Amino acid sequence: MRCGFCLPACPTFKETGLEAESPRGRISLMKATVDGLMEPGIRFEDQMNHCLGCRACEPACPADVKYGQLIEQAREAIEMHTVHHRPWIKVVRKLMFKQVFPHQNRMKLLGKGLRLYQKTGLQAVVQKTGVVGLFSKDLANMERILPEASSNGIVEQLGTRVPAKGVKIATVGMFRGCLMDVLFTETNRKTVMLLSEAGFEVIIPPTQNCCGALHAHAGEMNQAKVQAKNNILAFQEANVDYIVSNAGGCGAILVEYDHLLHDEPDWHESATWFAKRVKDISTILIEKGRSLKFVEALSDDQPLNVTYQDSCHLKNVIKASNSPRTLLNGVGNVKFTEMKDAGSCCGSAGIYNVTQPAMANQILDHKMVNANATGAQYIVTSNPGCLLQMKSGIDKHGADKSVQAVHIVDFLYDRMVKN
Known part of the structure; x- marks a missing residue:
């Protein structure tokens, strides 16, 4: 299928108007490489890495092409054969993807x-001197908006089981994530409280780990599979009715663990059990x-104007x-x-937005x-x-x-x- 329905859905194509920046164009590049018509050099790698992986092309595709699976396979192949990474990038990737993200204690x-x-005041000094901006203006912007970090995650604050308020509807497993549990601990805590208030008993398996999404998107598929297997075992042991995620990126790979492990027959049943139980917090x-129940507005209160940005x-x-x-x-209100x-x-x-700041900022501007x-x-x-x-x-x-x-x-x- 080369109909082009994916083109207007693709953020990078909308920004550049270049065929190579579209899902159709990238699939053509993948096919040309597989067929031996072109060498997968640095320009090919750059184009694959320039894709956001947002998968907006999939709902737009009348042929139901699984573009997300194709781009992840391409990136995995690139990581297996690439020689273009700078030495410091290789060190950072290995450190973060294999030594930090997979281990909750190290995340703490x-x-x-x-x-x-x-x-301690060090952040204020760094921001005042602008030292981070000397290396990267975009990194300095991100550092300035980082939320308050914590070493006490949701398990340390609430334990591994929180009862339902009133009559229990079901038992759910809370997926706490890795960065969520460090940088958005309060959001995790409030997620559990919302679930409890809505009638769910909440179990937070302590042996769960990072979902593997960052690994899969970066071509580290073997490590993503390790993460998936650990999570499957953790939530199976908890014997929950549903698995709840409060992060769209995490939820997207959790719900596709059956595909991630499709070439491992021994894991088919367990991965299917896991994937069909995954629910976003809003959906459940x-x-x-x-x-x-929400607080009623006072009669003289002006309504809050609220908008929503989809994940x-x-x-x-x-x-x-x-x-x-x-x-x-x-x-209310x-x-x-x-x-x-x-x-x-x-x-x-x-x-x-860290690896491709120029395109990320262009999209953010619009x-x-x-x-x-x-x-x-x-x-x-x-x-x-x-x-x-x-x-x-x-x-x-x-503007405000x-x-x-x-x-x-x-x-x-x-x-x-x-x-």
């Missing part, structure tokens, strides 16, 4: 280090939970774009304003034009990467600096009537 140490950096609250993977892979909007429209192209990528895409046009006081999203990207957008392009970017869990919990 990272959180502790970041917290000391933020609380709408489909299975008791209705949450690409939540929308295009998990197919859960309606539930967040339903929840937001159910909150809220005026929901739909953003133009809310489903288009914000430019975060995992670590894309996103902020649409966000500012809503006049919203709150930009709500359902993924940590999107949240940081929108915070960066407000910092750089916000008082606008807040918030995770939907935080927005809902802060307005919920607590029993």
Whole structure:
């Protein structure tokens, strides 16, 4: 199929208008390489890495081409054969992908280090001197908007089991994530509280680890499979009815563990068991939970103008774009304003805004034009990467600096009537 329906859905094609920057173009490059018509050199690698992996092309494709699987296979092949990485990049990749992200205890140490950096005054000194900006202006911008880190994750705060409020509807397993548990610990805690309030007993398996999404997107497929197997075993042992994610990027690979392990027959049954139980927090609250009660507005309160930025993977892979909007429209004193192209990528895409800052910033510039046009006081999203990207957008392009970017869990919990 070469119809081109994917072209207008692709963020990089919309920015450049180049065929090679489209899903159709990249698939042609992959095929030409496989057929021996071209050598997979540095230009081929750059084009594969220039893809955001947002998978907006998949819902647009009438032939149901699994582009996400193709790009991950291409990146895996590149990592197996590439000789173009600079030595320091190889060291950093090996350190983060194999020695840090897969190990929760090491992530806690990272959180502790970041917290000391933020609380001892060192961060203020660094920002005042602008030393980070000497290396990278984009990295300096990201450092400035980092949330408060923590070495005490959700298990340390709440334990491994939180009972349901009232009559129990079901038992759910909370997927805490790696970066979520270090940089967004409060969001994780509020996720558990929302689930409990909605009638779910929450189990947080302590042996779970990173979902493997960053590994898979970077071509580290073997390590992604190791992560998947550990998580499957952890949640099977907990014997939960559902597995809940509050991060669109994590949820997208969790729901595809059956595909990730498709070439390992011994894991087929377990991976299928896991994948069919994965639910985004918004979806399970709408489909299975008791209705949450929210604080009523005072008569003289002006409605809060709220808009929503879709997580690409939540929308295009998990197919859960309606539930967040339903929840937001159910909150009293809220005026929901739909953003133009809310489903288009914000430019975060995992670590894309770090590895491809020029294109990421170009996409973010256009996103902020649409966000500012809503006049919203709150930009709500359902993924940590999107949240940081929108915070960066407000910092750089916000018409009103008082606008807040918030995770939907935080927005809902802060307005919920607590029993």
